[in-house]
Amino acid sequence: GAGVSQSPSNKVTEKGKDVELRCDPISGHTALYWYRQSLGQGLEFLIYFQGNSAPDKSGLPSDRFSAERTGGSVSTLTIQRTQQEDSAVYLCASSSIRGYTGELFFGEGSRLTVL
Template identity: 90%
Template sequence: GAGVSQSPSNKVTEKGKDVELRCDPISGHTALYWYRQSLGQGLEFLIYFQGNSAPDKSGLPSDRFSAERTGGSVSTLTIQRTQQEDSAVYLCASSFQPGASYEQYFGPGTRLTVT
């Protein structure tokens, strides 16, 4: 079946603009995660959705970052008033159930460049 898909694959934006990144998880997966990887760094957890529960937003770096998951499926990560330090690869993952023992399947990522 289809894996996790993300769009766009690349996004170049000017400092101060807003951007939206989209994630389509694997059908039937109840948990959805956003991570980002800055240059030379590991993956950094941003936010986690599980079913109808309130999302775990503990990794969002500032209030310029927000995310939503509509209908328990597609998710959108929004970054307002982008800054150069927001440049990174943003990765989405989904898993059948929550919990680290359930494999997280990652999408190919969106490379965001803020000029």
């Protein structure tokens, strides 16, 4: 596609439920990032995929959070047993080169509200 696509754009769920957020990066981009942004705040790094290398999971806040990237393309971020503090916008970004060397392309985000 022309840009990074994220779905759903909005998700409202009840505390304790599991949610899945999807990211379709730009075709050919080897690097993929997930960030979390709470209202009016900066970006909190969650996880980074680069090609076929093992992902950098150092930003995941708890073992309720996991992510996978199938075939080096689409990524799914899963949050199990959601809590109210998980409410935030989850942003996905992709890049054709290593993160610190170049530009990231962001999706519009998935807004998660946990009631």
